[in-house]
Amino acid sequence: MLQTPLPNTAVLKREGWRRLRQSLLYQDSIYRQCIQAGDTTQLAFHAQVLIGAIACRLEADQNGGASLYIVSLGVLAPYRNSGIGTRLLHRSLDQARTDSNITACYLHVQISNKDAIRFYTRQGFTVGPVITNYYRRIEPRDAVMLSKPLW
Ligand SMILES: CC(C)(COP(=O)(O)OP(=O)(O)OC[C@H]1O[C@@H](n2cnc3c(N)ncnc32)[C@H](O)[C@@H]1OP(=O)(O)O)[C@@H](O)C(=O)NCCC(=O)NCCS
Numbered sequence: 773m774l775q776t777p778l779p780n781t782a783v784l785k786r787e788g789w790r791r792l793r794q795s796l797l798y799q800d801s802i803y804r805q806c807i808q809a810g811d812t813t814q815l816a817f818h819a820q821v822l823i824g825a826i827a828c829r830l831e832a833d834q835n836g837g838a839s840l841y842i843v844s845l846g847v848l849a850p851y852r853n854s855g856i857g858t859r860l861l862h863r864s865l866d867q868a869r870t871d872s873n874i875t876a877c878y879l880h881v882q883i884s885n886k887d888a889i890r891f892y893t894r895q896g897f898t899v900g901p902v903i904t905n906y907y908r909r910i911e912p913r914d915a916v917m918l919s920k921p922l923w
Pocket residue numbers: 843844845846847848851852853854855856857858859880881885887888890891894
């Protein structure tokens with residue numbers, strides 16, 4: 773369990789994201805990092821129903837700057853292909869750009885997830901190296917890294 777009290781927005785984000793991606797439960801430390809990343813972590817609602825979420829964390833780089841790492845982006849299946857994923861991604865990237873120290877965004881996707889790889893490349897992300905055995909609990913285990921400069 774999280775040990776420190778969180779403001780309501782943070783609880784909403786944590787519980788909402790947990791509900792949306794039930795098949796992918798993360799350690800509490802990951803939820804905490806994403807909530808600490810402020811409004812780069814976003815939830816999407818339709819008629820008060822949670823239908824999408826993007827969760828990000830900030831990672832310091834060796835040059836004193838930082839990168840935005842997308843831990844999870846998901847939209848409920850019936851609501852896909854209507855622009856919600858794009859809007860969540862853009863809101864998160866726009867929020868990151870308000871901090872000039874954040875210079876890039878990156879993420880990992882399962883190599884079999886062709887829809888997500890196409891989605892991100894259409895959003896200007898570049899496909900990087902394949903990382904073998906990146907995932908331990910899901911098959912296939914290999915991931916591809918995608919990245920995009922923010923400036
Ligand atoms: C990847 C994912 C988040 C995309 O969400 P989405 O809401 O469907 O995304 P969008 O609707 O913005 O864009 C999806 C496609 O619909 C198209 N689209 C956008 N608005 C549209 C509209 N109004 N009408 C029809 N198509 C539209 C986009 O052009 C895009 O096409 P492309 O993939 O060929 O580029 C979603 O498929 C998902 O939740 N997948 C499962 C989880 C996952 O794999 N996450 C990624 C790893 S973190």
